[in-house]
Amino acid sequence: MGKRSVVPFGPQHPVLPEPIHLDLVIEDEKIIEAIPSIGFVHRGLESLVTKRTYKEMTYVVERTCGICSFMHGMAYCEAVEEVMNVEVPDRGKYLRTIWAELSRMHSHLLWLGLLADGFGFESLFYQCWRLRESVLDVLELTTGGRCIFSVNKIGGVLKDLDEDMTKAILQTVDKVEKELEAIKKTFLFDYSVESRLKGVGVLTKQQAHDLGCAGPFARGSGIKMDMRMRGYDAYKDLDFEPIVSEDGDGYARCYVRTMEIFQSIDIIRQAIAKLPAGEFGVDVKGLPKGEAFVRVEQPRGEAVYYVKANGTQYLDRMRVRTPTFANLPGLVETLKGAQFADVPLLILAIDPCISCTER
Amino acid sequence: MNEIFNPENKLEEINHEKLLRKVLVMKNKNMRLAQMCAAFVEGKYELSYSFADDETYEMSTLRLIIEPDTAIPSITEIYPYAFFYENEINELFGVNVKFINHDYNKKLYRIDAESPFVKKEDK
Amino acid sequence: MAQLMNFAPVVLKNLFSKPVTKNYPAEPAVYPARSRGHIEIDLDTCIMCGLCMRSCPSGSIKVDRPNATWTINRFDCVQCGYCATVCPKKSLTMNPGYQEPGEEKFEASYTKPAEEK
Known part of the structure; x- marks a missing residue:
């Protein structure tokens, strides 16, 4: 010893x-x-609810995180909509789904790049971020922001997609799918990548459940849990299956996230094909009163939003439980018994976002 | 088309003395602690313990309403990973949580202010 | 299962293709029409109601009604576009083109010309 x-x-x-x-x-x-x-x-973002009106908070909440920004805003709006009994028009729901899946794509591409950087494969890192850039470009074209879109409002979305924009989205996902197909081989089958990921930081299904893990981290350990199965927004009309891997090691987490990009591409295509015409947002009048819990699937996992309103412009309490908050205990467990050189890789494996964890 | 799992969220108000027993019931149902949060409303703390089932996507919440000086027991013996949540409500709201495993002693977020999420005049 | 030389085709393709990056300062950056760069005000239609000031999440807008001045601290602005959404006369618009960086924060003031009576 x-x-x-x-x-x-x-x-x-x-x-x-x-x-x-x-x-x-x-x-x-x-x-x-x-x-x-x-x-x-x-930053104490949660306590800002007592100083900013519930509509202004949409923009504050979006700035909780720079990567899953859109889904934070979406979850907050859905929570307030549930309190106020607002029904979002179908087109609004589909647009939210499309943008949410595009953000999932760029988040996972970012993560794959960081992972490649973490195990020292610089050129693979560049390839992932090059692909991510094309997703960001189409996001800027459709929403006006690369990462922070500011298109959510309580009652729907603020901007619509026209014919050219849906075409641009489809072209981008086609391109990303084709090029990712080539890079995927390196992530999933390459000898040197496998030797860094296989058997590293194993977390069994039971352990992942006992530590309350969420998102791709839990799915990599074999827990078939994806909040999108709850069928919020347009997900109830779309066809997909949660991607699960049984191994629970670094390779399994990499596999789950890689395949989720292809899944997102598929969901975007389905959503655009079924995109209904009509209104995309309704104006909301009145003040919220009541409380609601909303759970959505962010790129990093399940996020829980809790909103408590008292019938004034200002909410009593808003609570954000971000996926990294749930995954930290799992991270500590995977580190035990690992090699010192694998530490950065293991921390990356949960796709940590500490800024949104602390809010 | 997919099968949709969207059961209603449940909410149950309980007395704080029954907390550990109720949490144990959740643990025996093999549920996961999804979140824990506090709110300060009208001079009282409202604590919510949410538990989620990963197969049925069910979420049930235990709601405790306690006076500001009431101490509540920690649930870290039952759910070890609750220590982050308990440290958080202890630091930001000043809820007195007893016997936390891994007590950060109000140093989780490294802030100077004492229970910043509770307005001074309400205390 | 494990294979070698998976990355070689990508590298070779990369070697013989044009750079994906832009030769930026020489070639100007192109922003799409929806790009949220900065807020512009049309003082002719502005009625100085102050709704933008009250609804700005970051508190970067000041409206001085007696002097008919509209002031924005562009360094505090987070480009959310909420002021443009709430503006009753639609005098505020979000336009492409980012604020230039500076060494210190300053405010930009716009004064409405005095109306002839």
């Missing part, structure tokens, strides 16, 4: 642009224990 020592990891680290700090207790090269601590970027 070697001598134990403690290595502080983060909040600044070359491979990890996320402000999380871990105290790693290591024995030779093996990790015995990891103690997480957060709190470097706490």
